[in-house]
Amino acid sequence: MQTLQLRLTKELIKKAQELVDQGLYSNKSEVIRDALRRLVFNEELKLKEKRSFLILFSSDFHGNIIQYKKFFIKAYEDKVDAVIIGGDIAPKDPKHRIIKQQRIFLEKHLIPLIKRFYNKNNKRNHACLTYLMMGNDDFKANMAFLEKHEEKTGFKIIHNKCLRLHENFKIIGYSYVPLTPFVYKDWEKLDLTNENEHIKRKGFIVEGKKSRGNHYIKVRFDLKKRTNTIERDLKRLLQCSSPSKTVMVIHAPPYNTSLDLASKGEHVGSAAVRKIIQEKQPYITLHGHIHETVDISKKFLESINKTICMSVGNDYMGENVAMIKFNIYNPASAEREVI
Known part of the structure; x- marks a missing residue:
């Protein structure tokens, strides 16, 4: 003293x-x-209290254009400063669960919608970018098409990137999820570097297919080869910024929380995501992937030590869209709304 x-x-x-x-x-x-x-x-x-940077977040639209329109109308009316979409952006119904059909949706619907939103804000001299990424139900083969449009359309792709969000805050995106029971494996990886999936997960399959160009290739995960994991990726990504000034958008929620409950009440989140949050303590984490978790747990926000974690719990099957709005300087006061 x-x-x-x-x-x-x-x-x-x-x-x-x-x-x-x-x-x-x-x-x-x-x-x-x-x-x-x-x-x-x-x-x-x-x-x-005076400082404000408003963010509107949602995820898992799965091509529901009515939900998208409601979401962007809300973002415009509330004059938010950033829009974040946390994965599963394209349709997955049987008719459109095709590489080409998802690309057509991006070209004819989502990209024009984001561009109109961006231009409307420019006309009133208000800067608002859309930050988005794919999720496990989106075909990675369409990533190059999405990247081709990002600079001139008012959105930025955040997967596997560390970008400036506001002042000294950065945003990191990560699309991969742990192994699922589903056949499409573009965005699936082994979870922890030193723990087999069978210890915490049930019902997943190791065989499936990934998109390449306009076709698919067969894949099989070897649970013994654990060099390419979600845990390793997230550790590397966080090297680019100070965790206390980082907003992480991770499609999979942290394991064994109120944010990762599936329909039968089982926890299906990522153990690696939880481990990284506990060890590195990022400022905020935003999640999707598990549509029903908020309906089951009645919670969309949970703190892991100092980290504020939020899962939107959006159900793409109806017209109502769930979203979370928060001030980056006061995330604990975030509000979830269903419109």
């Missing part, structure tokens, strides 16, 4: 002595220290 000499009026010294006489403080120095602490804290609090 350092010594600081102060010159105070007789009235202030008298007031300080009165507080000491009342037994509230042990001496006048303690009174002054406490007064300074309160002053600094209150000023910091006022500053935080």
Whole structure:
């Protein structure tokens, strides 16, 4: 502790002595220290309350254009500063679960919608970018097509990237999920580097197919070869930024939380995601993937130590869309709304 000499009026010294006489403080120095602490804290609090950068987040639209339109209307009306879409952007119904059909949806529907939103904001001199990534139901073969349009359309692809979001905040995106019971494996990986999936997961399959160009190739995961894992990827990505100033958009939610509950009440999130959150303590994490989790747990927000984790729990099957809005300077006050 350092010594600081102060010159105070007789009235202030008298007031300080009165507080000491009342037994509230042990001496006048303690009174002054406490007064300074309160002053600094209150000023910091006022500053935080004034600062604002609004984010609107959702995920798992699966090509539901009615939900998309509602989401972007809300973003425009609330004049948010950034829009984040956390994966599973293209249709997955039997008719459109084809590489070409998903690409047509991106070209004819999603990209024009984002461009109109971007242009409308430009006309009122309001900057608002859309940050998006694919999810496990999107074909990776269409990534090059999506990348071709991002600069001129008002969106940025965030998967496997570390980008500036606002001031000294950065945003990291990650699309991969642990092994699932489903056949399409473009965005699946082994989870932990040193633990076999059978310890925490049930019902997954190791054989499936991945998209290449306009066709598919067969794949099989070897559970013994654990060099290419979600855990390793996330550790590498976080090297680019200070975790305390990082918003991580990870399609899979952290394992064994209120954010990863499937229809039968089992936990199906990523153990690697949870491990990285516990070890690195990023500022905020945003998740999708498990549509029903919020309906089951009744929670969309959970703290893991200092990290605020949120899962939107959007059900693409209907017209109502779930979304989360929050101020980056006060994420604990985030609100989830279904429109």
